[in-house]
Each structure stands twice: as structure tokens, then as C-alpha cells.
Amino acid sequence: MSTERRGDGNRIVGKIIQNIERVAGIMLGLVTVLIVVSAIGRYGFARPVPDVFDVSRLVLGIAIAWGLASLGFHGTHIKVDLLALSVPKPVQIAINGFAWLVLLGFTALLTWKIGERVMDAMGGGDVTMELRLAHWPFFAAIWLGMVAALFTTAVRLVIIVRDGRDLGEFDAFDETLLQDSDQK
Template sequence: MNRAWMDRFIDTIEWIAAGFVGIVALNIFIGVLLRNTFNYSIPDAFDIGRMLLGILIFWGIAATSYRGGHITVDLVWANVGPKYQRMIDVFATLVLLFVVAVQTWTLFDKVRTTYNDNVLTFDMHMPTWPFFAIAWAGDGAAVLLIAIRTYRLIFHPEDIHDAKVKTVE
């Protein structure tokens, strides 16, 4: 697989996640501004806000999973040599890949049931399944990025962007 293509894909996922941070912040800012200035509440602001936060969480998982920016406990990792550090990294990434893949599978079921049950927002009666589908796409992106990270950890550890991965000679 072409490295430049993978890097562009990774960067695109991170930009999408950053875009959702901006959308959530804008939603909160406009909601507070309208409520405090004009005593007006956006219809379904709460429902839309919580669903946007869900989307942000799943796209955030995608962004942090590849870079290794999630919370880790490196007590054992820090006290072993580079060969074992790489083995620990590969094992941990494989476990993460499995967990997020199962999570993606179950989240798809939530998208499907939300669509089939025609779940709507309270005020404007908007269907909620598109929000769940966008969150699911973020989770799917996380699976792809973790798979890329696993591939790179095994075959090209020098291509990993976080500082803790070292090449084994």
C-alpha cells in the first residue's frame, strides 16, 4: 500500500475529527448566545448537541488511535528493551483493533435499529439515524487507522508518527 496515500488518509480522518470539534463548539456557542441574548432556544438543540458529541467521540477515537494519543500505562513498556517495546506495541494495537472492530459492529446494529424504529428528535421530528451513521463511520475510520497502525508497527515501524516507537535492528 502506498505510504503517501495512507498518510493523506490519516490526515483526512484527523481533519474530519477536528471539524466536528468546531461544529460542536459552534453549536454550543450559538445556543448559549441565543439563549442569553435573545431568550431563544434552538429547537432540538439538546438532542442535536448530544448526538454531535457522540459523533465527536467516535471520530476522536479514530484520530487518537493512530497517533497513540490515547491514555496509556507504560510501566512495563518503559522498563524493557526496544525489541520487547515493539512486541508490546504490536500486541496492544492488535487488542485495540479487536475491541474497536467489535464496537463498530455493535454500533452498526444501533444505526440499523434506530433507522428501522424511525427514532426522531423531540421538537423538529428529525430522524436520528444519520447522526448515528456518521458516528459509525468515525468508528469504521478508527478500525482502518488502527489496522494501518498495526501494519506499520509490524512492517514499517519507522513510519509511525508517535515518538515512543523505535525501530528494532
Template sequence: MKRNVMDRMINSIEWLAAIFVGIVALNIFIAVVLRKFLSTSIPDAYDFGRMLLGILIFWGIAATSYRGGHITVDLVWTWANPRLKRIIDVFATSVLFFVVAVQTAMLFDKVHGTYVDHVQTYDMNIPVWPFYAVAWVGDVSAVVLIAIRTFRLIFHPDWLEEEHLPQHRVE
């Protein structure tokens, strides 16, 4: 199947989210090993961990927003007919788009505020705003992916269904 630009962008964003999971895990692993066996620590390990976790959360939102892999309560959706299911999906995704778009605007304000205030880490005095900016880009990615999902739900729902049909094996 030929991959279009949207699918490549979706996969790239998901890979970036996965890379951030690895970076957070590596940071924690190295910090624990250094503390346990060498009685030392990474300077600003706590600040890095905290900021990397924030980055991970926003990129995770981006990754789960398109696929719909987040936890949902869909009791009404389960009992609905296909037409009503599509209406519920479009409405829910539109609300999610609005909420994440507002969150993105507010997070940009936080990035700008940390830049203007020259907020730095405790030990090495590294500026904090680039970490916040990477988290913001993850949030922007979430808005883009939710927009793509909304577009596909409205105009090409079959594109989403192909990706999310459960794979039942008949034996």
C-alpha cells in the same frame, strides 16, 4: 517527503475529527448566546448536541487510535528493551483493533435499529439515524487507522517512530 495514500487518509480523518470539535463548540456557543441574550433556543439543540457529541467521540477515537495520543499506562513498556517494546505495542494495538472492530459492529446494529424504528428528534422530527451513521463511519475510520498502525508496527516500525520521536532541542 512524498505523502502516500495512507498518510493522506490519516490526515483527512484527523481533519474531520477536528471539524467535528468545531461543530460541537459552535453548537454550544450559539445555543448559549441565544438563550442568554435572546431568550430563545435552537429547536432540538439538546438532541443535536447529544448526537454531535457522540459523533465527536467516535471520530476522536479514530484520530487518537493511530497516533497513540490517548492516555496510556506504560510502566512496563518504559522499562522494556526495544524488542519487548515492539512486542507490547503490536499486542496492545491488536487488542485495540479487536475491541474497536467489535464496537463498530455493535454500533452498526444501533444505526440499523434507529433506522428501522424511525427514531426522530423531539422538536423537529428529524431522523436520528444519519447522526448515528456519521458516528459509525468515525468508528470504521478508527478500525482502518488501527489496522494501518498495526501493519506499520509489524512491517515498518520505523515509519511510526519518525512521526513520534520527541523533538529535544540541544542548547
């Protein structure tokens, strides 16, 4: 019974992480569309789209925050594992656990500071130059991405500590490529 619940929990967490990745992808796509539309408007019709610069940089911030949430689970950032790969498995797990704990602390501090920025923007009335769009909804979306990053980083830390699993499942593709090239 407990394994069924654990499986359901894993499925729910997987769905949450999948939705986090979708938000990051949609926001990155939106930035791309905004820039393309801006370029077409400016150079094709000599009519720039109002506030596209401000909106695209704010949406890019949202994409980065939600992308950090995806990174918080998958760990697909640049890393150097020279030390971790040369020590026994229990030490590797301890090193990875410490690294993810540091990332969790950094993410918590960043979330706190961005939350303060949201409150300042709400009270300060920051708006874009032309359309007078309020900045605080964009900052709130960035803050929600950071909250999602806290969640995903904590989930990964729990997996490392509880299950003793490393990020090997994400490096398996590279190992398969190496094995295939060695066989040739």
C-alpha cells in the same frame, strides 16, 4: 519501483488520516458553535434554538468516533509505558503490537455494535424532539468514524509489526524538550 509504490501508498494513507482528523475537528467545532449559539439564543434573546441539545450530543458522538480514528493512528491517548520502556526493543515491539491488537479488537466490536444501533434506528424511526430530525444519519456518521478507526488502528498495527517502529515519532517532541532542559 516497489519503494515508489510504497511511498505513494504512504502518501495516500497520510491523506486519508489527515482527512479523518479534519472531520473530527470540524465536528468538534460544530458542537462548539451549536452550544455558543444556544447560549446566545437562550440568554441573550430568551429564545432557545430548537433541538440544539439533541443535535449537539449526536454531533459530539460523531466527533468522538472520528477522534478515536485519529487516536487509532497516532496513539496520543493516555498510556503507561513503565514495563515497555524497561525491556529490550524486540519485547517493546511485541508489547505494543499486542496492545494495538487489543485496541483493534475492541474497535471492531464497537463498530459492530454501533452498526447494529444504526440499523435499529433506521427501522425504529428515532427522531429529535422538536424538529423531528432522524437519528440514524447521525448514528451512521458515528459508525463511519468507527470504520475509520478500524482502518487507522490496523495501519498502526501493520507499521508496528512490519517495520518494528514504535510510537517514538510522536514522543520525539517530549524527548527534545527533555534534551533542551538538560543542556541548560
